[in-house]
Amino acid sequence: IAGITQAPTSQILAAGRRMTLRCTQDMRHNAMYWYRQDLGLGLRLIHYSNTAGTTGKGEVPDGYSVSRANTDDFPLTLASAVPSQTSVYFCASSKTPDGGDTQYFGPGTRLTVL
Amino acid sequence: GQNIDQPTEMTATEGAIVQINCTYQTSGFNGLFWYQQHAGEAPTFLSYNVLDGLEEKGRFSSFLSRSKGYSYLLLKELQMKDSASYLCAVVDSNYQLIWGAGTKLIIKP
Numbered sequence: 032i033a034g035i036t037q038a039p040t041s042q043i044l045a046a047g048r049r050m051t052l053r054c055t056q057d058m059r060h061n062a063m064y065w066y067r068q069d070l071g072l073g074l075r076l077i078h079y080s081n082t083a084g085t086t087g088k089g090e091v092p093d094g095y096s097v098s099r100a101n102t103d104d105f106p107l108t109l110a111s112a113v114p115s116q117t118s119v120y121f122c123a124s125s126k127t128p129d130g131g132d133t134q135y136f137g138p139g140t141r142l143t144v145l
Numbered sequence: 146g147q148n149i150d151q152p153t154e155m156t157a158t159e160g161a162i163v164q165i166n167c168t169y170q171t172s173g174f175n176g177l178f179w180y181q182q183h184a185g186e187a188p189t190f191l192s193y194n195v196l197d198g199l200e201e202k203g204r205f206s207s208f209l210s211r212s213k214g215y216s217y218l219l220l221k222e223l224q225m226k227d228s229a230s231y232l233c234a235v236v237d238s239n240y241q242l243i244w245g246a247g248t249k250l251i252i253k254p
Contacts, residue, residue, distance in 0.1 A: 071153075074232070074234075075244070076241070129240055130236035131176040133178075137187060
């Protein structure tokens with residue numbers, strides 16, 4: 032089934048631990064994005080990648096890193112998790128990096144940092 | 146700064162019509178999206194407006210006025226499955242998406 036998958040679905044993590052959230056798409060989309068969604072706030076962009084091999088910082092990049100070794104995968108790493116990173120994380124992709132291109136979202140990862 | 150305003154929550158009755166408003170102040174404008182998000186699920190695309198006017202798609206319509214920095218999503222013949230959050234997002238001058246906090250729509254029988 033075409034689309035975006037994320038893993039894990041949910042995770043409880045101790046503060047200070049390292050964690051990688053996985054994201055894979057099979058639509059051959061060039062652009063990929065990581066967002067966090069917190070109650071009462073809009074989706075906030077963490078990092079993005081316009082094409083394989085390139086990445087950029089979004090609105091809230093601190094404490095997170097990404098890589099884009101190939102077209103399909105875009106993992107997000109928390110080097111040393113803190114409680115303020117408790118959130119729902121969505122990965123998304125679009126055919127092109129043009130903001131006017133529809134973004135398709137994965138099912139999300141619910142992360143709790145204690 | 147960049148700002149997108151939507152009502153936090155709205156309630157409507159099954160079978161009725163509801164209008165969800167979105168006003169924006171952004172650095173440039175290159176289009177406006179509406180997404181639907183059911184509780185615990187991912188956002189899904191509803192509509193995209195780049196020119197002024199009304200775009201109709203079945204029971205859903207979206208309107209844009211660029212001069213007023215204003216859009217609305219109109220939902221007709223409401224069904225219980227329309228209970229969800231509706232997210233407004235603007236494409237700014239850098240072709241980045243700026244998201245509103247969303248409007249939670251509650252449908253009552």
